[in-house]
Amino acid sequence: MLVLVGESASGKDYIKQTLIEKYGFKPMITYTSRPMREGEKQHSTYHFISEEDFKKKINEHFFAEWKKYKTVEGTWYYGTALEDCHRADADTIAILAPDGVRDLQDKNIKMYVIYIYANLRTRMQRLSLRGDNQEEVNRRIKTDEYDFQGVEVLADHITRNHFNDEIYDVVDDIIDAYNSYLM
Structure with a gap:
């Protein structure tokens, strides 16, 4: 199972959808x-x-x-x-929070974890473009600061997805890392 982890507006859902459409992953x-x-x-x-x-x-x-x-x-x-x-099998894709990854690790669920890193400026721009309630945006950003402390140690691979990055480059990086893991 491929697991995507990332803060609010890091691009997880869009990347997940692209992986489903381009590579045939099955969503959990x-x-x-x-x-x-x-x-x-x-x-x-x-x-x-x-x-x-x-x-x-x-x-x-x-x-x-x-x-x-x-x-x-x-x-x-x-x-x-x-x-x-x-x-879940190798073609299954899920999005989880760091605590969810830890819980699945505790249950010995086999997964490959990708941390999608997007800097705060990028995430704020995306949240603004989505038209989210500003109070909720602030709450999510603050919660993410706490929830994602040390997330790097949970990840098998880290990829970046900043505002001007091409989504297909990000997806290709994820696929290359996941295929190497599966070999």
Whole structure:
């Protein structure tokens, strides 16, 4: 399983989608209790479930990893099903937070972790272009500073994705590193 890790607006979702479209990766669909955004699809973007159902799944040990975020808009949960992790193969791609990577490592889930580094200036530009709520942008940036401390030690490979970098160069770097790992 290929796992992408990166701060808010580092380009994880776009890179994941490019890898799916260009190289045929299969996305691992994770769970969330947050509201569906425009353009997202149930069981395609996420498995959208209620907070109550999410908490029930936590108690049933359904998740290999999960995280709770206190956002400007409320408390949101995200998690990855343990069964999905066990079924994952070399063509599976997932996006995880550093704590999620640690949780999967603790469960001996086989994965190759790519840290997508984008500097703060780039991430702020991207968040502004997305039109995100400024209070939420500030919260995410501050949370990322804490959550991503020492993330480099979790990564098997680090690639950069700054504002002017060509996305296909970034994707090719990821593919080259992953193929070397698989050999």
